Amino acid sequence: MSTLQETLRQRRAEQPNSRSCDTAESPVRALKIQVWNGEKWVFPWSHFSAACHQGSGENEQLVLSFANHEVVLEGARLALLLPEIASFHLDSLRDMPTKFRSQADKNEPFITRVSVRSALNSQESSPKTC
Numbered sequence: 001m002s003t004l005q006e007t008l009r010q011r012r013a014e015q016p017n018s019r020s021c022d023t024a025e026s027p028v029r030a031l032k033i034q035v036w037n038g039e040k041w042v043f044p045w046s047h048f049s050a051a052c053h054q055g056s057g058e059n060e061q062l063v064l065s066f067a068n069h070e071v072v073l074e075g076a077r078l079a080l081l082l083p084e085i086a087s088f089h090l091d092s093l094r095d096m097p098t099k100f101r102s103q104a105d106k107n108e109p110f111i112t113r114v115s116v117r118s119a120l121n122s123q124e125s126s127p128k129t130c
Contacts, residue, residue: 021104021111022081022093031064032092033071035114043069045088053079065119074113076101081109 031048033041047067054061062078064071064085073081073093084090095114096104104110 021075021096021109022084022090027088028091031071031090033114033116034092034094036095036097039116041069041071041116043071048085048088051082051085053082068119070117070119072113072115072117073111075109075111077107077109078111 028045030042030044033043043064043066048064049067050065052063052065054063058076060074060076060078062073062081064073071093073095075095081090081093093111093114095111098112101110101112
């Protein structure tokens with residue numbers, strides 16, 4: 001069996017069966033983030049400081065600011081995540097390749113890209129609108 005097939009089998013085993021990009025439960029202590037390439041992070045909600053939503057339609061951006069990092073989400077219907085973020089109910093986020101967009105629920109957020117950056121580096125960059 002090829003290495004690619006083994007890698008795909010392992011990823012499928014690790015991924016939830018749903019096509020959703022987020023999960024929410026009663027108040028949780030941390031936010032788990034998983035990127036399609038396999039990177040994973042955990043951010044305690046106690047380090048959360050702000051959320052900033054920009055854009056509309058299929059081109060939205062949501063920036064979650066934590067003590068030392070910013071999580072930048074790009075995709076569609078990301079504003080739907082704000083109530084879960086505000087109540088600390090958001091448990092996990094993950095991006096999905098755009099090829100899955102047609103299979104996704106049109107009433108749910110769809111995350112096409114997740115990036116995590118140091119908050120220290122982002123303070124040195126150009127001013128933000130949020």
